[in-house]
Amino acid sequence: MTPMLRCVKVSSMIQETIIITQNTTGKAHIAPMGIHVEQADEIIILPFRPSTTLDNMLATQTAVVNYCDDVRIFAGCLTGRRDWPLHAAEKISGQVLQNTLAHSEVELLSIEEDPIRPKLICKIVHTVNHRPFMGFNRAQFAVLEAAILVSRLDWLPLEKIQAELDYCRIGLTKTAGTRELEAWGWLMDLFAQKAAEQTP
Numbered sequence: 001m002t003p004m005l006r007c008v009k010v011s012s013m014i015q016e017t018i019i020i021t022q023n024t025t026g027k028a029h030i031a032p033m034g035i036h037v038e039q040a041d042e043i044i045i046l047p048f049r050p051s052t053t054l055d056n057m058l059a060t061q062t063a064v065v066n067y068c069d070d071v072r073i074f075a076g077c078l079t080g081r082r083d084w085p086l087h088a089a090e091k092i093s094g095q096v097l098q099n100t101l102a103h104s105e106v107e108l109l110s111i112e113e114d115p116i117r118p119k120l121i122c123k124i125v126h127t128v129n130h131r132p133f134m135g136f137n138r139a140q141f142a143v144l145e146a147a148i149l150v151s152r153l154d155w156l157p158l159e160k161i162q163a164e165l166d167y168c169r170i171g172l173t174k175t176a177g178t179r180e181l182e183a184w185g186w187l188m189d190l191f192a193q194k195a196a197e198q199t200p
């Protein structure tokens with residue numbers, strides 16, 4: 001008899017999104033963040049301290065989660081390009097990315113304190129679909145991975161980052177469009193600059 005395969009859920013799913021928060025004067029802050037999806041109407045945002053996203057959420061209790069396939073925004077935020085077109089949220093005081101496929105407006109429910117990475121437990125109060133999801137793309141995955149690697153330039157050895165970037169480049173060169181190539185270029189410029197600074 002064939003043994004039955006059992007799936008054991010060990011952790012919540014993580015989705016890479018763009019979080020937009022506001023400070024008390026209404027100034028928007030855009031940051032890529034991996035959110036943990038706990039239930040249909042509940043997510044957890046985990047910012048590493050210090051974080052403007054964390055400060056803004058504590059001050060205003062709200063955020064907009066953008067589900068976005070324009071990877072230039074992920075790469076742009078990490079390379080100093082944070083000025084992306086926005087419009088007003090519908091049910092909360094907040095801002096939405098113009099170029100997002102969908103977004104959720106969330107309110108802070110509670111905080112699990114942690115000196116390194118507190119958990120912000122949030123309730124989804126409103127979700128809007130703007131455009132259809134058109135399928136997976138390997139170059140977008142490659143840019144996301146590269147953006148995460150570049151965001152860890154200060155912790156990870158350069159050789160490890162270089163090796164993983166080389167692997168990501170395979171999917172990129174086979175499947176990228178102009179947005180993905182532009183985003184990749186920004187990340188590689190920053191990587192080259194940091195690598196030069198770290199090389200004696």
Ligand SMILES: Cc1cc2nc3c(=O)[nH]c(=O)nc-3n(C[C@H](O)[C@H](O)[C@H](O)COP(=O)(O)O)c2cc1C
Binds near residue numbers: 035074148
């Ligand atoms: C795909 C992706 C996911 C990320 N997820 C997180 C995250 O969950 N928490 C975090 O603190 N930073 C995350 N980062 C790095 C932040 O976007 C970046 O450090 C940012 O500046 C956060 O700090 P801020 O809130 O002060 O803007 C992620 C970066 C990328 C590219």
